[in-house]
Amino acid sequence: MNLDRAVLAFAGIIVLASLILGYFLSPFWFLLTAFAGVNMLQAAFTGICPAAMVFRAVGVKPGNAFR
Incomplete structure (x- = not known):
């Protein structure tokens, strides 16, 4: 799973x-x-997402959407 999909999955879990x-x-x-x-x-x-920063810090593969 790359960073973009991890962020989308996390957002979906939070909303649900x-x-x-x-x-x-x-x-x-x-x-x-x-x-x-x-x-x-x-x-x-902005392209800046706190969840993406956390996922990147724990070693999730980079994606295209978030810096």
């Missing part, structure tokens, strides 16, 4: 987990979905 937690536990978990969306939007414009 926060939706499940928000539905069953507390609506405040929906803020995590909003945070993930804002982070994806800023990464689309």
Whole structure:
């Protein structure tokens, strides 16, 4: 798995987990979905993603989208 796919998979897991937690536990978990969306939007414009930096540090193969 390369860096781009790892970041997309992680974002998907975060969104789905926060939706499940928000539905069953507390609506405040929906803020995590909003945070993930804002982070994806800023990464689309800047090319800088904190999750990509972490995955790169642990040795995930580089991709094309993130610096």
